[in-house]
Amino acid sequence: MERMFTLGPKFIDITWGAGGHIAELTNEMVIQAQTLLGMESCMHLTCTDMGLERVNNALRSAYKAGCTNILALRGDPPRDKEKWEVTDGGFNYAKDLVAHIRNTYGNHFDIGVAGYPEGCDDNKDEDLLLQHLKEKVDMGATFIVTQMFYDADNFLRWVGRVREIGITIPILPGIMPWMAAIEPVKNDDLAVREIGKRLVADLCRKLLASKEIHHLHFYTMNLATATSMVLQDLDWLPSANRPLKQALPWKQSLGLGRRHEDVRPVFWRNRNKSYVLRTQEWDEFPNGRWGDSRSPAFGELDTYGIRLPGTSEQNRKKWGEPKSIRDVANLFPLTAEGEVIREDLVALNQRGLITINSQPAVNGVKSSHPIHGWGPSNGYVYQKSYLELLVPPAVYSDIIERIKRHPDITYYAVTMNGTLETNAPSEGPNAVTWGVFPGKEIVQPTIVESISFLAWKDEAFRLGLDWAYCFDSRSPSRALIEGMMNNWYLINIVNNDFQEPRTIFELLEGLEVEGLETPTPAPVEEPPCPPRRPRPLVPMHLLSEPPR
Numbered sequence: 059m060e061r062m063f064t065l066g067p068k069f070i071d072i073t074w075g076a077g078g079h080i081a082e083l084t085n086e087m088v089i090q091a092q093t094l095l096g097m098e099s100c101m102h103l104t105c106t107d108m109g110l111e112r113v114n115n116a117l118r119s120a121y122k123a124g125c126t127n128i129l130a131l132r133g134d135p136p137r138d139k140e141k142w143e144v145t146d147g148g149f150n151y152a153k154d155l156v157a158h159i160r161n162t163y164g165n166h167f168d169i170g171v172a173g174y175p176e177g178c179d180d181n182k183d184e185d186l187l188l189q190h191l192k193e194k195v196d197m198g199a200t201f202i203v204t205q206m207f208y209d210a211d212n213f214l215r216w217v218g219r220v221r222e223i224g225i226t227i228p229i230l231p232g233i234m235p236w237m238a239a240i241e242p243v244k245n246d247d248l249a250v251r252e253i254g255k256r257l258v259a260d261l262c263r264k265l266l267a268s269k270e271i272h273h274l275h276f277y278t279m280n281l282a283t284a285t286s287m288v289l290q291d292l293d294w295l296p297s298a299n300r301p302l303k304q305a306l307p308w309k310q311s312l313g314l315g316r317r318h319e320d321v322r323p324v325f326w327r328n329r330n331k332s333y334v335l336r337t338q339e340w341d342e343f344p345n346g347r348w349g350d351s352r353s354p355a356f357g358e359l360d361t362y363g364i365r366l367p368g369t370s371e372q373n374r375k376k377w378g379e380p381k382s383i384r385d386v387a388n389l390f391p392l393t394a395e396g397e398v399i400r401e402d403l404v405a406l407n408q409r410g411l412i413t414i415n416s417q418p419a420v421n422g423v424k425s426s427h428p429i430h431g432w433g434p435s436n437g438y439v440y441q442k443s444y445l446e447l448l449v450p451p452a453v454y455s456d457i458i459e460r461i462k463r464h465p466d467i468t469y470y471a472v473t474m475n476g477t478l479e480t481n482a483p484s485e486g487p488n489a490v491t492w493g494v495f496p497g498k499e500i501v502q503p504t505i506v507e508s509i510s511f512l513a514w515k516d517e518a519f520r521l522g523l524d525w526a527y528c529f530d531s532r533s534p535s536r537a538l539i540e541g542m543m544n545n546w547y548l549i550n551i552v553n554n555d556f557q558e559p560r561t562i563f564e565l566l567e568g569l570e571v572e573g574l575e576t577p578t579p580a581p582v583e584e585p586p587c588p589p590r591r592p593r594p595l596v597p598m599h600l601l602s603e604p605p606r
Contacts, residue, residue: 104133160198410571
């Protein structure tokens, strides 16, 4: 789903598993897509093995997840049955399911229904299928998704018939490769991909040229590569000239109640899932500027998605076994937007100042900018230079002394078990990103402030300790990482003069962590204490006798 997100779809489909845990998985995937990934989803819902209570539970879950699209289907018979049968208390036809959804939820859901330009397995009567389609539309369907097909001319003929009977809602053609053309080269993976891409792209161009079709619906079968190849051939992929448009500079959650969320602390810039999970119980955003970081409103650190994922063995294989500060610094990914401050971040890490988060200064670029742009059209966006690092105490002291000579710079810093240190003039939020757009107030979607930084501090150091605990307690890697987490400072620095992009990096010039290359020795294992010789038992009356 995350890979598909980068292709910029209007929505993704999540197919329905009738009954049992498979149906529950469908609901869970809708929740993940909507709330954590910010992807509009279309949940398939069938009548197969679904009584009224199950249908209502599925719809309720989709509604709470913020889902606004349902594809209502009768469904196929279960695998253990040859003939489709209505479930007790359930729905006999897709049109009945459409009517129930519309009557229960009003206009909350857009409701899709299936179209069959080449007939369906149990019915090849086109006139009867069109009549059924019209009934589904009359019950409240708002778009049509067709079965996969291979004949563009026949499909367009069928679209003409759909329009003739008074159906005007959008039709989304189901796109799949042309298997007959692929058959001769089926054992050549590269040839299959190239022929499939060309044939599907040509099919899509023919459909779009008809002026009746404005959307394409790809049956991806969970494979992003084939679809992206077709989109590339059509020149539909996001690019510098056609950027993936974002309403805000961070991935917006589409969960119920979160669609109007417009402010987040910058600290979770690269941990979107974690932030959503930690604030999933909030009833409004930003909920009074986050309140006390010790509040349950921030969620538990043990919540799935917040702690370090993977087993200890997997993480050791992924990141190796660092034995020096240099080893750790080489592992930390760069977080720059584009290449603007890449060299500066590399230089900091090479000197042992480990970068956690960053953003470059931006002085009024168009909201359509391919890297920094966000928000409505014809606007301008701004950013203050921001940097977050892990540094040892000696370097931290030097940084603070240098900051004192820069009135435009503010900071927050803390150790794992220490108290917050800052020169910020107040506890209030400091906007580090903002946008100016026609007909709107200034939007300030990314901030730095003390309360949320303390909540982030707990998470950041917890992740570090999780990493340390992937190693044996007597290993140098464990000693190195655990020592850094216990003693180093987490510090964020903001240059409030957004017209000066290099000030923070100039501030840190020449600072270097001592002992960068020095391997951390394994902890010395204490030898076991020799057994104590038992003391002779002294009768109590002797303790009370006077000395002789």
